[in-house]
Amino acid sequence: MNRKLRVAIIGCGRISVAYEDAFKRLSSISDIVFAVDIEEEKAKEFAKKFDCEYSTDYKDIFSKNIDVVHLCLPHYLHAPVAIDCLDHGINVLTEKPMALSLQEADMMIEASKRNNKLLGCIFQTRYNESVHILKKMVVDGEFGKIKSIRSLLTWSRDKEYYSSSNWKGTWDKEGGGVLIDQAIHSLDRVLYLAGDDVEWVEANIANRVHPFVEVEDVAEATIKFKNGIIYNLYATDSFFGDDTPINIDFCCEKGMFGLHQDVGYSLVGSDYKEYREIEEREVVGKGYWGTTHVMQLHEFYNAVLNGTPILVDMYQGRKTLEVVKAIYKSAMEKRKIYLPFVDSKIQKGTKL
Ligand SMILES: NC(=O)c1ccc[n+]([C@@H]2O[C@H](COP(=O)([O-])OP(=O)(O)OC[C@H]3O[C@@H](n4cnc5c(N)ncnc54)[C@H](O)[C@@H]3O)[C@@H](O)[C@H]2O)c1
Numbered sequence: 001m002n003r004k005l006r007v008a009i010i011g012c013g014r015i016s017v018a019y020e021d022a023f024k025r026l027s028s029i030s031d032i033v034f035a036v037d038i039e040e041e042k043a044k045e046f047a048k049k050f051d052c053e054y055s056t057d058y059k060d061i062f063s064k065n066i067d068v069v070h071l072c073l074p075h076y077l078h079a080p081v082a083i084d085c086l087d088h089g090i091n092v093l094t095e096k097p098m099a100l101s102l103q104e105a106d107m108m109i110e111a112s113k114r115n116n117k118l119l120g121c122i123f124q125t126r127y128n129e130s131v132h133i134l135k136k137m138v139v140d141g142e143f144g145k146i147k148s149i150r151s152l153l154t155w156s157r158d159k160e161y162y163s164s165s166n167w168k169g170t171w172d173k174e175g176g177g178v179l180i181d182q183a184i185h186s187l188d189r190v191l192y193l194a195g196d197d198v199e200w201v202e203a204n205i206a207n208r209v210h211p212f213v214e215v216e217d218v219a220e221a222t223i224k225f226k227n228g229i230i231y232n233l234y235a236t237d238s239f240f241g242d243d244t245p246i247n248i249d250f251c252c253e254k255g256m257f258g259l260h261q262d263v264g265y266s267l268v269g270s271d272y273k274e275y276r277e278i279e280e281r282e283v284v285g286k287g288y289w290g291t292t293h294v295m296q297l298h299e300f301y302n303a304v305l306n307g308t309p310i311l312v313d314m315y316q317g318r319k320t321l322e323v324v325k326a327i328y329k330s331a332m333e334k335r336k337i338y339l340p341f342v343d344s345k346i347q348k349g350t351k352l
Helices: 016-025 040-050 058-063 075-087 102-115 129-139 159-163 178-194 293-306 314-333
Strands: 005-010 030-036 053-055 068-071 091-094 119-121 146-154 198-206 218-225 230-236 247-252 255-260 263-268 271-275
Touching (some): 005 058, 005 293, 016 293, 058 075, 068 075, 129 255, 178 218, 178 247, 198 314
Parallel strands (some): 030 053, 091 119, 146 230
Antiparallel strands (some): 263 271
16 A cells, blocks of 8 residues: 555644654654644644644544544543544554553454454553563573563652643543553563563552642552562652653573663673664653654554554553553452452542
8 A cells, every 4th residue: 555644643732742753754654634632722733833734623533534543632531532533434543551441441442343443552662672672582582481570660740740730640530640650661561571461469559748639659569470470560659850760670590681761681691781772763752751652653554554463452552451450459459359350440539
């Protein structure tokens, strides 16, 4: 197929700069033809950069022959807007998390299947060169069996961050705090690199220093994989600064490997190596968003044009959400949660 894809974006907020950059880089295979934001100024501003149409109502894209829509919306809107777009024959690539509950994720999957349209979920850090190299080394058996894993995220989200948003910090619109919004990327990379299914989760969450929001500012979990690996996760947004590197470490039979933010490392015997992006791309937006949105978008466009596979398909998006939701359920019910389990949205006003 030689034609260019017609692309739209819904939600022109903070993350949209990463899309602006990707759209410019992918202009040989796609045209951004429509920008939507409920705040007209934001839609207009984004549209101006591409000389495209804009609107405050996402349903206006339905008459524009759109091939792919990007959802950069508050979390509670991912499921309803994705389903509506899929039902109008549009392929959907949504930002993380896929949805607020597994039921919503399942409805999205059904919508994708009944319309035969592609649904993907952004986890751009999986596309880092370091992750790609380490995954290959794991599959090739260079580390032997993985024994245990830890991930540590210590960032900061202050009062200003929360007061500048009308959805963050709420159970019904964001679906949680540091876990579902920030640490979900670490968890996603661990699930991908470990390559096994989770058997159970036992966890705690709390809100210790953010009295102005209802969601958690700290989460810790023990996650047991079916093959016996134990994964310890710790995440808080009550640290200093929001750019402290994330650490992820895998301890294995023959050595160690992991990630220090986006830089990978391996240590087998006395052989220590580091892995970085091959292509230097300018960081747009926050440094910890990385520079790989463009790679995930490119892969998705190729899939729509040529039927090639995507790494983070709707089932992968659901899988990561499932572990996030198991952590919340375990913390709230104070018990070990075996997967699969019956999930639900967390209600506004839920006390920790
Ligand atoms: N992948 C990453 O690294 C990364 C980083 C930041 C944010 N995100 C994700 O991106 C998404 C958006 O986050 P953000 O930080 O940009 O939030 P934001 O609040 O800055 O942007 C959301 C935008 O959606 C608009 N909006 C709200 N309701 C709408 C509606 N009904 N129709 C059209 N527009 C509407 C808002 O006006 C706002 O401009 C979330 O899913 C978030 O988790 C991902």
